[in-house]
Amino acid sequence: MRFHMIPGGPTPVAPFSHAVETDGLIFVTGQMPDTPEAPGVLPDGIVAQTRAVMENLRLVLDGLGVGFEDVAMARIYLTRFKDDYPALNETWRSYFAPGRLPARTCVGVTGLAYDALVEIDLVVRRPA
Template identity: 80%
Template sequence: MQFHMIAGGPTPVAPFSHAVETDGFVFVTGQMPDTPAAPGVLPEGIEAQTRNVMENLKIVLAGLGLGLEHVTMARVYLTRFKEDYAAMNATYRSYFAEGRLPARTCVGVTGLAYDALIEIDLVARRPEAP
Protein backbone atom coordinates (compact mmCIF):
# COMPACT_ATOMS: atom_id res chain seq x y z
CA MET A 1 0.00 0.00 0.00
CA GLN A 2 1.27 3.47 -0.88
CA PHE A 3 0.30 6.74 0.82
CA HIS A 4 0.64 9.76 -1.48
CA MET A 5 1.06 13.46 -0.76
CA ILE A 6 1.23 15.46 -3.98
CA ALA A 7 3.80 18.26 -4.16
CA GLY A 8 1.94 21.49 -4.96
CA GLY A 9 -1.37 19.78 -4.23
CA PRO A 10 -4.30 21.11 -2.23
CA THR A 11 -3.61 21.90 1.43
CA PRO A 12 -5.13 19.18 3.63
CA VAL A 13 -7.85 20.38 6.03
CA ALA A 14 -7.31 17.36 8.31
CA PRO A 15 -4.75 14.59 8.88
CA PHE A 16 -4.93 12.54 5.65
CA SER A 17 -3.02 11.57 2.52
CA HIS A 18 -4.08 13.02 -0.82
CA ALA A 19 -4.49 9.44 -2.03
CA VAL A 20 -3.88 5.86 -0.99
CA GLU A 21 -3.05 3.21 -3.56
CA THR A 22 -3.42 -0.53 -3.30
CA ASP A 23 -3.65 -3.31 -5.90
CA GLY A 24 -4.00 -0.82 -8.78
CA PHE A 25 -6.82 1.12 -7.13
CA VAL A 26 -6.28 4.73 -6.10
CA PHE A 27 -8.54 6.21 -3.43
CA VAL A 28 -8.45 10.02 -3.64
CA THR A 29 -9.42 11.94 -0.52
CA GLY A 30 -12.38 14.28 -0.83
CA GLN A 31 -11.24 17.63 -2.16
CA MET A 32 -12.48 21.05 -1.12
CA PRO A 33 -13.30 24.04 -3.35
CA ASP A 34 -10.32 26.15 -2.33
CA THR A 35 -7.10 26.20 -4.39
CA PRO A 36 -3.47 25.33 -3.60
CA ALA A 37 -2.66 29.05 -4.08
CA ALA A 38 -5.36 30.22 -1.63
CA PRO A 39 -6.05 27.56 1.03
CA GLY A 40 -9.33 28.11 2.85
CA VAL A 41 -10.57 30.77 0.41
CA LEU A 42 -13.71 29.65 -1.42
CA PRO A 43 -15.35 31.16 -4.49
CA GLU A 44 -19.04 32.06 -4.46
CA GLY A 45 -21.61 29.65 -5.87
CA ILE A 46 -21.83 25.98 -6.65
CA GLU A 47 -20.53 26.18 -10.22
CA ALA A 48 -17.26 27.87 -9.17
CA GLN A 49 -16.88 25.59 -6.16
CA THR A 50 -17.49 22.48 -8.29
CA ARG A 51 -14.87 23.65 -10.80
CA ASN A 52 -12.31 24.18 -8.02
CA VAL A 53 -13.00 20.74 -6.54
CA MET A 54 -12.63 19.09 -9.95
CA GLU A 55 -9.39 20.99 -10.63
CA ASN A 56 -8.02 19.89 -7.24
CA LEU A 57 -8.92 16.29 -8.03
CA LYS A 58 -7.12 16.63 -11.38
CA ILE A 59 -4.00 17.93 -9.56
CA VAL A 60 -3.95 14.90 -7.27
CA LEU A 61 -4.57 12.47 -10.13
CA ALA A 62 -1.90 14.12 -12.31
CA GLY A 63 0.58 13.85 -9.46
CA LEU A 64 0.06 10.10 -9.68
CA GLY A 65 0.28 9.94 -13.48
CA LEU A 66 -3.49 9.55 -13.83
CA GLY A 67 -6.40 11.60 -15.14
CA LEU A 68 -10.17 11.75 -14.88
CA GLU A 69 -10.40 9.05 -17.55
CA HIS A 70 -9.10 6.60 -14.91
CA VAL A 71 -11.89 7.38 -12.41
CA THR A 72 -14.24 4.47 -11.70
CA MET A 73 -16.33 5.95 -8.86
CA ALA A 74 -17.09 9.40 -7.46
CA ARG A 75 -18.87 10.48 -4.31
CA VAL A 76 -20.30 13.99 -4.16
CA TYR A 77 -21.34 15.71 -0.95
CA LEU A 78 -23.59 18.79 -1.12
CA THR A 79 -24.67 21.03 1.76
CA ARG A 80 -27.54 22.58 -0.26
CA PHE A 81 -28.69 19.50 -2.13
CA LYS A 82 -32.02 20.72 -3.57
CA GLU A 83 -30.69 24.16 -4.45
CA ASP A 84 -27.36 23.08 -6.01
CA TYR A 85 -27.88 19.58 -7.45
CA ALA A 86 -28.75 20.56 -11.05
CA ALA A 87 -26.04 23.21 -11.41
CA MET A 88 -23.42 20.94 -9.83
CA ASN A 89 -24.37 18.15 -12.25
CA ALA A 90 -23.96 20.41 -15.28
CA THR A 91 -20.49 21.52 -14.16
CA TYR A 92 -19.40 18.03 -13.04
CA ARG A 93 -20.58 16.49 -16.32
CA SER A 94 -18.36 18.83 -18.36
CA TYR A 95 -15.22 17.17 -16.93
CA PHE A 96 -15.87 13.74 -18.43
CA ALA A 97 -15.91 12.48 -22.00
CA GLU A 98 -19.26 11.59 -23.54
CA GLY A 99 -20.27 8.08 -22.53
CA ARG A 100 -17.42 7.83 -19.98
CA LEU A 101 -19.07 8.87 -16.71
CA PRO A 102 -17.84 7.07 -13.59
CA ALA A 103 -20.26 5.40 -11.20
CA ARG A 104 -21.41 7.99 -8.66
CA THR A 105 -23.18 8.61 -5.40
CA CYS A 106 -24.39 12.09 -4.41
CA VAL A 107 -25.64 12.86 -0.93
CA GLY A 108 -26.81 15.88 1.01
CA VAL A 109 -24.85 16.62 4.18
CA THR A 110 -25.27 19.10 7.01
CA GLY A 111 -21.79 20.59 6.81
CA LEU A 112 -18.33 20.45 5.24
CA ALA A 113 -14.92 21.90 6.13
CA TYR A 114 -14.56 25.64 5.40
CA ASP A 115 -18.38 25.79 5.16
CA ALA A 116 -17.97 24.58 1.59
CA LEU A 117 -20.98 23.81 -0.59
CA ILE A 118 -19.37 20.70 -2.10
CA GLU A 119 -16.73 18.01 -1.61
CA ILE A 120 -15.93 15.15 -4.00
CA ASP A 121 -13.81 12.04 -3.49
CA LEU A 122 -12.80 9.51 -6.13
CA VAL A 123 -11.74 5.95 -6.76
CA ALA A 124 -9.49 5.48 -9.78
CA ARG A 125 -7.87 2.42 -11.32
CA ARG A 126 -4.40 2.30 -12.85
CA PRO A 127 -4.37 0.89 -16.38
CA GLU A 128 -2.85 -2.56 -16.52
CA ALA A 129 0.60 -2.72 -18.05
CA PRO A 130 0.63 -4.08 -21.62
Protein backbone atom coordinates (compact mmCIF):
# COMPACT_ATOMS: atom_id res chain seq x y z
CA MET A 1 0.00 0.00 0.00
CA ARG A 2 1.01 3.58 -0.60
CA PHE A 3 -0.05 6.39 1.72
CA HIS A 4 -0.32 9.77 -0.03
CA MET A 5 -0.14 13.29 1.35
CA ILE A 6 -0.44 15.80 -1.48
CA PRO A 7 1.87 18.86 -1.20
CA GLY A 8 -0.34 21.96 -1.11
CA GLY A 9 -3.39 19.76 -0.63
CA PRO A 10 -6.27 20.27 1.78
CA THR A 11 -5.37 20.58 5.45
CA PRO A 12 -6.41 17.40 7.29
CA VAL A 13 -8.94 17.88 10.09
CA ALA A 14 -7.77 14.65 11.77
CA PRO A 15 -4.85 12.18 11.55
CA PHE A 16 -5.22 10.62 8.08
CA SER A 17 -3.65 10.45 4.63
CA HIS A 18 -5.21 12.28 1.70
CA ALA A 19 -5.40 8.92 -0.04
CA VAL A 20 -4.32 5.31 0.26
CA GLU A 21 -3.54 3.31 -2.85
CA THR A 22 -3.56 -0.46 -3.21
CA ASP A 23 -3.93 -2.85 -6.16
CA GLY A 24 -4.84 -0.09 -8.63
CA LEU A 25 -7.51 1.41 -6.37
CA ILE A 26 -7.19 4.77 -4.65
CA PHE A 27 -9.27 5.52 -1.56
CA VAL A 28 -9.55 9.30 -1.17
CA THR A 29 -10.34 10.59 2.30
CA GLY A 30 -13.52 12.62 2.65
CA GLN A 31 -12.83 16.27 1.93
CA MET A 32 -14.28 19.32 3.63
CA PRO A 33 -15.46 22.59 2.03
CA ASP A 34 -12.58 24.76 3.25
CA THR A 35 -9.43 25.64 1.29
CA PRO A 36 -5.76 24.88 1.90
CA GLU A 37 -5.25 28.65 2.30
CA ALA A 38 -8.00 29.04 4.92
CA PRO A 39 -8.50 25.82 6.90
CA GLY A 40 -11.78 25.75 8.79
CA VAL A 41 -13.28 28.73 6.93
CA LEU A 42 -16.34 27.58 4.97
CA PRO A 43 -18.30 29.27 2.20
CA ASP A 44 -22.04 29.85 2.67
CA GLY A 45 -24.61 27.44 1.26
CA ILE A 46 -24.61 23.95 -0.18
CA VAL A 47 -23.66 24.91 -3.75
CA ALA A 48 -20.55 26.83 -2.66
CA GLN A 49 -19.61 24.14 -0.15
CA THR A 50 -20.08 21.35 -2.71
CA ARG A 51 -17.88 23.20 -5.20
CA ALA A 52 -15.22 23.73 -2.50
CA VAL A 53 -15.26 20.01 -1.62
CA MET A 54 -14.99 19.07 -5.29
CA GLU A 55 -12.05 21.45 -5.76
CA ASN A 56 -10.29 19.87 -2.75
CA LEU A 57 -10.93 16.45 -4.26
CA ARG A 58 -9.54 17.74 -7.57
CA LEU A 59 -6.34 18.85 -5.76
CA VAL A 60 -5.87 15.36 -4.38
CA LEU A 61 -6.71 13.65 -7.69
CA ASP A 62 -4.39 15.96 -9.63
CA GLY A 63 -1.61 15.23 -7.13
CA LEU A 64 -2.08 11.53 -7.84
CA GLY A 65 -2.20 11.91 -11.63
CA VAL A 66 -5.87 10.89 -11.95
CA GLY A 67 -9.11 12.79 -12.47
CA PHE A 68 -12.85 12.76 -11.96
CA GLU A 69 -13.16 10.52 -15.02
CA ASP A 70 -11.40 7.79 -12.99
CA VAL A 71 -13.82 7.91 -10.04
CA ALA A 72 -15.65 4.60 -9.58
CA MET A 73 -17.57 5.29 -6.35
CA ALA A 74 -18.39 8.22 -4.10
CA ARG A 75 -19.91 8.61 -0.66
CA ILE A 76 -21.57 11.91 0.15
CA TYR A 77 -22.58 13.03 3.62
CA LEU A 78 -25.12 15.84 4.07
CA THR A 79 -26.16 17.48 7.33
CA ARG A 80 -29.34 19.03 5.84
CA PHE A 81 -30.35 16.19 3.53
CA LYS A 82 -33.92 17.27 2.69
CA ASP A 83 -32.95 20.88 2.10
CA ASP A 84 -29.68 20.37 0.22
CA TYR A 85 -30.03 17.13 -1.77
CA PRO A 86 -31.42 18.67 -5.01
CA ALA A 87 -28.80 21.45 -5.20
CA LEU A 88 -26.01 19.02 -4.32
CA ASN A 89 -27.09 16.73 -7.17
CA GLU A 90 -27.10 19.54 -9.72
CA THR A 91 -23.66 20.74 -8.64
CA TRP A 92 -22.26 17.19 -8.50
CA ARG A 93 -23.41 16.41 -12.04
CA SER A 94 -21.38 19.34 -13.43
CA TYR A 95 -18.09 17.60 -12.54
CA PHE A 96 -18.68 14.52 -14.70
CA ALA A 97 -19.19 13.87 -18.40
CA PRO A 98 -22.74 12.96 -19.42
CA GLY A 99 -23.33 9.24 -19.01
CA ARG A 100 -20.14 8.85 -16.91
CA LEU A 101 -21.44 9.30 -13.36
CA PRO A 102 -19.75 7.15 -10.71
CA ALA A 103 -21.67 4.84 -8.41
CA ARG A 104 -22.70 6.79 -5.35
CA THR A 105 -24.17 6.67 -1.85
CA CYS A 106 -25.56 9.82 -0.26
CA VAL A 107 -26.67 9.87 3.35
CA GLY A 108 -27.90 12.37 5.89
CA VAL A 109 -25.74 12.74 8.99
CA THR A 110 -26.10 14.66 12.24
CA GLY A 111 -22.80 16.51 12.00
CA LEU A 112 -19.50 16.99 10.18
CA ALA A 113 -16.16 18.60 11.07
CA TYR A 114 -16.22 22.42 11.05
CA ASP A 115 -20.05 22.21 11.02
CA ALA A 116 -19.82 21.67 7.26
CA LEU A 117 -22.93 20.95 5.22
CA VAL A 118 -21.23 18.33 3.01
CA GLU A 119 -18.29 15.91 2.91
CA ILE A 120 -17.39 13.61 0.01
CA ASP A 121 -14.97 10.69 -0.25
CA LEU A 122 -14.03 8.73 -3.37
CA VAL A 123 -12.84 5.38 -4.64
CA VAL A 124 -10.78 5.83 -7.79
CA ARG A 125 -9.33 3.29 -10.21
CA ARG A 126 -5.90 4.17 -11.57
CA PRO A 127 -5.91 3.74 -15.37
CA ALA A 128 -3.74 0.87 -16.59
